[in-house]
Amino acid sequence: MEEFLQHILNGLILGGTYALLGIGLTLIFGIMNVVNFAHGEFYTLGAYTTFLFLALLETNFFLALLGAVASGILLGAICERLLLRPLLGESIDTTMLVMIGVWIAMQNAELTLWGGVAKSIDHPFPQPPLTLGPLSVAPLRLFVLGAAVLLIAGSHLLIHRTRLGRAMRATFQDRETAALMGVDIHRIHTVTFAFGSGLAAGAGALLGPVFVVYPAMGDPAALKAFVVVILGGLGNFAGATLGGLILGIAEELGAGYISSGYRDAVGFAIIILVLLLRPSGLFARAERVG
Amino acid sequence: MRHTRIAGILLSAILVGGLAVPAGWAQQDPVKIGVIQPLSGPVAASGNYVRMGTEIARDWINARGGVLGRQIQLVIEDNKSDPKEAASAAEKLIVRDKVPAIMGAWGSSMTLAVMPKLEEYGVPMVVETSSAASITKKGNPWVFRISPPSEMEALGLGKYLGDLGVKRADFLAVNTDWGRGAVAAFGDILKKRGANVGAVEFMEQAATDMSAQITKIRGTGGDTLFLTTSVEQITLVLKQGQEQRLGRKIVTTGGSSSPDQLVRQAGAAAEGTYHILFFLPWFPEAMPDGKLAKAFVDEWTKRGHPFAGLTEGFRGHDGILTIVEAIRTAGKAEAKAIQAALWKVSLMGVNGPIKFAKDGPPGKESGQSQPSIFVVQIKGGKVTLPAFMAKK
Numbered sequence: 001m002e003e004f005l006q007h008i009l010n011g012l013i014l015g016g017t018y019a020l021l022g023i024g025l026t027l028i029f030g031i032m033n034v035v036n037f038a039h040g041e042f043y044t045l046g047a048y049t050t051f052l053f054l055a056l057l058e059t060n061f062f063l064a065l066l067g068a069v070a071s072g073i074l075l076g077a078i079c080e081r082l083l084l085r086p087l088l089g090e091s092i093d094t095t096m097l098v099m100i101g102v103w104i105a106m107q108n109a110e111l112t113l114w115g116g117v118a119k120s121i122d123h124p125f126p127q128p129p130l131t132l133g134p135l136s137v138a139p140l141r142l143f144v145l146g147a148a149v150l151l152i153a154g155s156h157l158l159i160h161r162t163r164l165g166r167a168m169r170a171t172f173q174d175r176e177t178a179a180l181m182g183v184d185i186h187r188i189h190t191v192t193f194a195f196g197s198g199l200a201a202g203a204g205a206l207l208g209p210v211f212v213v214y215p216a217m218g219d220p221a222a223l224k225a226f227v228v229v230i231l232g233g234l235g236n237f238a239g240a241t242l243g244g245l246i247l248g249i250a251e252e253l254g255a256g257y258i259s260s261g262y263r264d265a266v267g268f269a270i271i272i273l274v275l276l277l278r279p280s281g282l283f284a285r286a287e288r289v290g
Numbered sequence: 291m292r293h294t295r296i297a298g299i300l301l302s303a304i305l306v307g308g309l310a311v312p313a314g315w316a317q318q319d320p321v322k323i324g325v326i327q328p329l330s331g332p333v334a335a336s337g338n339y340v341r342m343g344t345e346i347a348r349d350w351i352n353a354r355g356g357v358l359g360r361q362i363q364l365v366i367e368d369n370k371s372d373p374k375e376a377a378s379a380a381e382k383l384i385v386r387d388k389v390p391a392i393m394g395a396w397g398s399s400m401t402l403a404v405m406p407k408l409e410e411y412g413v414p415m416v417v418e419t420s421s422a423a424s425i426t427k428k429g430n431p432w433v434f435r436i437s438p439p440s441e442m443e444a445l446g447l448g449k450y451l452g453d454l455g456v457k458r459a460d461f462l463a464v465n466t467d468w469g470r471g472a473v474a475a476f477g478d479i480l481k482k483r484g485a486n487v488g489a490v491e492f493m494e495q496a497a498t499d500m501s502a503q504i505t506k507i508r509g510t511g512g513d514t515l516f517l518t519t520s521v522e523q524i525t526l527v528l529k530q531g532q533e534q535r536l537g538r539k540i541v542t543t544g545g546s547s548s549p550d551q552l553v554r555q556a557g558a559a560a561e562g563t564y565h566i567l568f569f570l571p572w573f574p575e576a577m578p579d580g581k582l583a584k585a586f587v588d589e590w591t592k593r594g595h596p597f598a599g600l601t602e603g604f605r606g607h608d609g610i611l612t613i614v615e616a617i618r619t620a621g622k623a624e625a626k627a628i629q630a631a632l633w634k635v636s637l638m639g640v641n642g643p644i645k646f647a648k649d650g651p652p653g654k655e656s657g658q659s660q661p662s663i664f665v666v667q668i669k670g671g672k673v674t675l676p677a678f679m680a681k682k
Contacts, residue, residue: 003509006534010501116334118522120555127558129533138533211498212522212555216331216371220496255502261465261492263502 002134007252013141015248016148020203021221022228022240023155024196030235031172031192033092034084037099040222041106042072042197046204047213048110051119061124065147065205072201073194080193085186103222110215123209144206151202152241155195159237168192172235200225220264227267231274233281242283246270320363321356321623323613324383325606326394326404331371332496333520335551337396339599340418341366343606344393346589347614357614358623364610369395371495373403380407380415390625391415391616393609398422398468401433408432414616414629418609419602421544422467423475426649426656434632434657436608436644438568440468440475443543446663447566448479453678454541454564458486458512462503462527464519465492472518472543488512493523500527504534514539521548525555532559542566549666549673550598560668564676567664568641571600572673578642578662586640608639632657 021043028036046068053064079102087095125139159165170178171188179185203221211217228247232239247267254266274282325344328337344364352361365387369376376395383389384407391414395401398420408415409430417425417435421443426435438446459480463469469492477487488510491503504527507515515538517527524542531538545568552560570576571590574583586607590600612635617623620631636645646657667676 003505006505006508007502010499010505014499014501111330116330116338118335118525118555120525127532129535131535136534141533207498211526214332214334214522216496217498220498252502252505256506259492260503260506263497264494 003256006135007256008249009135009137011249011252012245013137013145013248014252015245016145016152017203017207017244018224018228018247019241019244020148020151020199020206021225022232022244023152023237024199024203025225026229026232026235026237026240027159027168027192028196029229031168032084032189033095034193035092035096035099036193036196037096037222038079038102038106039196039200039225040218040220041103041110042076042200042218043204043207043221044110044213044215044218045075045106046072046201047121047208047217048114048119048204049201050205050208051121051213054121055119061122065202068205069198069202072204073198076197077190077194079197080190084189084193088186088189107215107218114215116215118212118214120212121209140210144210147206148203151199155199156237158195164191224267227271230271231282233284236281236283239281239283243281246282318360320361321358321617322363322365322387322389323610324380324387324389324392324394325364325366325610326369326376326379326383326392326396326400327366327606328371328396328400329366329368332522333371333397335522335599336419336520336548336602337369337371339548339595339602340396340606340609342590342593342595342599343603343608344610345606346586346593346603347607347610350589351610351614357617358621360623362610362614365389369400371397371400373397373399376400377403377407380404384411384413389413390623391613391628393418393606393613396420397466398425398471399466401425402467405430405433411625412629413625414632416609416612416632418605419545420468422471424467424471426658427651428656429651429654430656431654432629432656434612434646434659436612436639436641436659436661437545437605438661438663439658440472440543441478442660443472443545443566443663444475444479447476447541447543447665448483450665450678451480451483451485453676454514454539456480456485456514456539456541458488458510459514459516460489460491460507460510460512460538461487461516461518462491462493462500462507463517464495464523466495468544469518472516476516476518476543486512493519495520495523497523498526500530501534504531504536507538508534508536512538514541517542518544521551525552528552528556528559528563540564545569545601548598548601549668551596553668553671553673554598561671562668564665564667567601567666568661569601569604570664570666570675571597571604572666573675576664576675577640579638579640582638583640604640608641608644611637611639612644 025039049068049071050064053059053067129136129138167183228243232243255263367379393416395404396419401420414432421440423439461473463473489507540563542565571587577583615635615637616628616631620627642662644659648655649658650656
């Protein structure tokens with residue numbers, strides 16, 4: 001039982017960051033109809049920017065996190081403006097190929113810039129874990145969970161409570177009609193891509209200090225994000241949030257009670273089941289189209 | 291008329307001379323040696339350290355006049371920590387660069403992926419790091435290993451098990467040929483010495499979150515955790531073990547643990563951990579050839595390479611030295627002759643004596659050298675020789 005509770009706690013913390021990764025990816029897909037293969041690279045970008053701020057510019061830890069999110073937003077916006085806007089209305093395959101190119105270019109740029117040796121990010125939280133009975137958790141991980149929850153809640157408010165969010169949802173439902181109603185589609189696309197990339201960079205900045213930072217770190221992260229998005233249904237915000245938590249807990253329990261060698265296989269086994277049984281995702285509403 | 295004849299003689303002289311010059315150059319062509327290492331990807335740090343070691347060996351050998359009167363040139367390929375890439379790197383080295391010998395490919399899975407290519411083209415490879423037993427058991431006569439397989443390492447550790455106080459051990463290993471091989475080898479030795487084996491857990495090579503495995507291991511009530519993976523993942527396991535109050539004696543195997551990097555990146559979480567190593571750069575005088583070891587450490591430091599990389603870097607040096615010695619013995623830089631000469635090689639590397647014994651199915655044996663094995667402990671943020679090692 002003690003072990004079970006610890007697994008659930010680990011899974012929740014891990015799932016929070018999976019959700020953060022999945023939300024960015026699902027928004028970009030839902031609103032822009034772009035399969036963002038470079039999503040993992042924005043995660044890596046966030047981690048390296050945090051490292052840059054802390055180790056080289058020696059700023060405050062929290063400032064570094066903000067800097068990382070800003071770097072994701074900025075590069076995301078540039079990427080959308082330069083590469084995706086000219087392709088507006090092209091087939092999904094074309095933009096997918098472009099994003100695969102961005103993925104390869106960004107990963108190799110990181111390798112050139114930082115070298116292949118993993119970097120470690122210092123953080124101001126105490127090393128000894130907090131304990132509650134048999135449960136044990138590092139303060140840093142609690143902070144990561146808290147920050148992830150805040151970011152997810154903030155995103156939810158942005159999409160459901162603001163004018164901009166309403167315009168995003170309108171674009172999601174029908175791009176042409178939204179344009180006819182006076183929504184600036186170009187602007188919505190830039191904002192969406194920048195926002196999604198910012199969330200990915202945020203996830204990288206939060207997890208960088210927990211793990212180690214290296215150029216290929218985005219690949220497994222992007223894979224998880226795709227699992228989350230398929231679990232929750234393409235373009236489904238709430239689905240991505242729940243999908244992230246489910247994946248985190250399923251991986252933990254799979255590794256804990258089935259076999260740790262198959263930990264990553266658990267996520268993909270779930271995907272296969274979901275695609276067979278509920279191809280539009282676990283949380284797809286009947287009336288949603290696209 | 292006479293002028294024409296003179297011109298003709300001059301012309302032929304120029305032509306002959308002209309032809310002679312490229313022929314002369316050809317003799318001065320450097321001897322190419324292929325190197326396959328993970329220069330990017332999850333184990334890039336280790337691969338780059340090995341590369342730095344090969345470059346020291348190259349420069350030292352070239353400064354002494356090279357081999358067969360020619361300089362040596364390394365053709366270094368990145369296997370991206372990926373077996374598929376390792377196989378294509380080998381193919382490229384053999385087919386395009388026409389190297390007569392290769393050193394590589396760090397990880398066991400990468401080495402195993404390269405091996406069929408060696409057999410296909412008939413090119414020998416000196417294996418500098420990989421420790422899966424299967425490498426020299428497959429009946430591939432082109433493989434010569436200077437690193438210890440897990441069995442040899444486990445046997446080497448066996449005599450210290452009492453000093454370490456191992457009664458009930460758990461295993462956490464990377465889910466590769468190396469990790470699975472180490473679990474089997476160390477598990478055998480432990481059982482033979484009357485210790486119990488508890489949980490056996492695995493992690494993917496690129497995995498970053500090992501909390502599920504650690505939670506499970508925490509529940510077994512063992513006293514020691516044997517950890518087999520790259521230094522990046524060791525760092526993560528130590529940190530996450532501390533987060534969950536794992537409270538175990540930890541022994542890392544495989545010689546890739548780079549204790550200095552652990553002290554820097556895992557901090558207090560690395561305190562008290564034991565590491566099996568094949569080089570002691572902190573105590574070069576304790577190595578079989580203290581003078582060579584000291585010279586290597588000094589050269590490494592002079593080049594500004596990180597000290598933490600020395601426990602990997604020496605392998606690159608020893609691997610290249612072995613190949614060059616074989617080329618010298620063979621008297622020519624041809625694959626088949628180098629393969630035959632590798633059996634006759636006997637030299638002193640940074641790790642100690644290198645000499646190949648036969649291993650694997652009769653008639654198709656691979657070469658296996660018997661390297662020196664050491665144990666160190668991190669104490670007070672420093673690498674120390676445990677008392678039982680010092681009294682040896």
